[in-house]
Amino acid sequence: MSASATTKELNELLSAAVEYQAPPAEERTSFLRAVSNEIEALEEELLTICMEETGLGRDRLAGEKARTVNQFRMFADLVQEGSWVDARIDTAQPERKPLPKPDVRRVLQPLGPIGVFAASNFPLAFSVAGGDTASALAGGCPVVVKIHPGHPRTGKMMGDAIKRAVKETDVHPGVFGLLSDQSIETGIALVQHPAVKAIGFTGSLAGGKALMSAASRRAEPIPVFAEMGSLNPVFVLPNALAKRADKIAQGLADSVALGCGQFCTKPGFIAGVAGPKLDSVTRQLGELLSKKETGRMLTEGISGRFKKLIEERRGFVLAEGGAILLGTDLASFKQTPALHEEIFGPASLLVKCQTESELLELARHLEGQLTATLHADEEDLPLAGRLAELLREKVGRVIWNGYPTGVEVCPSMHHGGPYPATSDARFTSVGTAAIQRFVRPICYQSFPQMLLPPELRNENVRNIWRTVNGKLTKEKVT
Ligand code: NAP
Secondary structure (H helix, E strand, C coil), rough: CCHHHHHHHHHHHHHHHHCCCCCCHHHHCCCCCCCCHHHHHCHHHHHEEEEEEECCCCHHHHHHHHHHHHHHHHHHHHHHHHHCCCCCCCCCCCCCCCCCCCCEEEEEECCCCCEEEECCCCCCCCCCCHHHHHHHHCCCCCEEEEECCCCCHHHHHHHHHHHHHHHHHHHHHHHEEEEEECCHHHHHHHHHHCCCCCEEEEEHHHHHHHHHHHHHCCCCCEEEEEEECCCCCEEHHHHHHHHHHHHHHHHHHHHHHHHHHCCCCCCCCEEEEHHHHHHHHHHHHHHHHHCCCCCCCCCHHHHHHHHHHHCCHHHEEEEECCCCEEEEEEEHHHHHHEEEEEEEEEEEEEEEEEEEEHHHHHHCCCEEEEEEEEEEHHHHHHHHHHHHHCCHHHHCCCCCCCCCCCCCCCCCCCCCCCCCCEECCCCCCCCHHHHHHEEEEEEEEECCHHCCCHHHCCCCCCHHHHHHHHCECCCCCC
């Protein structure tokens, strides 16, 4: 597509988007439910096309489709209940001395048009109709999406499902637009379009950084909510290692190879204290990983990059087959910046520490991560406590005796973390809290009732929880 055709398309989609005014909560809820129903109704054809395009298995995609449907339903429930707008009301005290207190009311409102980059590794749940799109629409924002070139037909089908829901519920058509071109230039043009107010992205660190840089060069810089992956370190503590080395090796192998290692939460880094037990886990894990059948990767680009990263680290490879185990010690980890990078695909790095103090030093050395996991027993609690204190400064989610893959979509989930895992550790891209990225507070001072949004009027017509004069209540303001 020529540059002028892209500009024309972008201008048309965004002119329509700026005309979209978030409809009342009931209408927005019906729209989100209609989207979920339309996606649910896409049967075998969607899965077949998606399997062809991505190489992912049918069961995995059926599960991902259910997750995508549920995400929209979860956001519909959130918008219907309504308290997420965090309404706060402080009533006036005209008699206050020495100065009268004005009436001050605050609520969250949509940011405006959002540009979404579909992710390659979740062709349904983080793509055209994925979590970024669902949370922005729920927040009352219109969305323009760039399809991922790894699954264009899947992206189009999902986009058409959203467009059908727009028609059914008679929502303004500017609420959703799909760019037909998938080039890098189109992505940059989307970020730089003056009508766009924020970006949602999941992908590589290089891609995320390029979008952040393009966003900051605009006349009006905008936030880019980029999720860029991480090592997801797993610390196996000495007593857990002594008691259940086999189980931990099996669990790690399964988690590393799941989905051909193409998850942002894949455990790409394992650390333990040297000894016969760590040696036996290393051996077992190497065997289990090399026997894994991992299949085709999502795109040729991703597969080529994986092979290149492994070749560049050839000297660290301990075992190789369907999946790969690399190994090193603390000193070489510290001296080799390449080992701090995510290897997207079925591989993990095991770092052998000589002492518990080295384990702590290793934790201090880590960059920002989405997750960190501790495998520990009762007797490990003092060391686990010290590690957890260090790790909570570095990560968005800490996991006890589990595995980081399999991110639960729920209100308390935080899928984010300090840079370079994401561009802004304060926000999540999974779960209902993801809506917070695409809204901002607006404060009304001494405003007449009829000009206030319904959520801030004295009569609590939506029956939502509000903080009135410092107390959480559903009572009306008298
Ligand atoms: P990607 O290269 O970051 O691409 C994602 C999207 O961003 C695509 O639409 C891409 O467009 C666009 N993009 C990338 N670089 C750009 C730039 N400089 N300027 C403008 N747009 C840009 O991610 P991917 O294609 O999914 O996979 C490539 C690598 O990303 C993987 O090997 C892996 O390392 C990493 N990745 C990580 C995660 C994670 O969750 N951690 C997920 C997926 C991928 P084009 O396709 O046209 O370039």
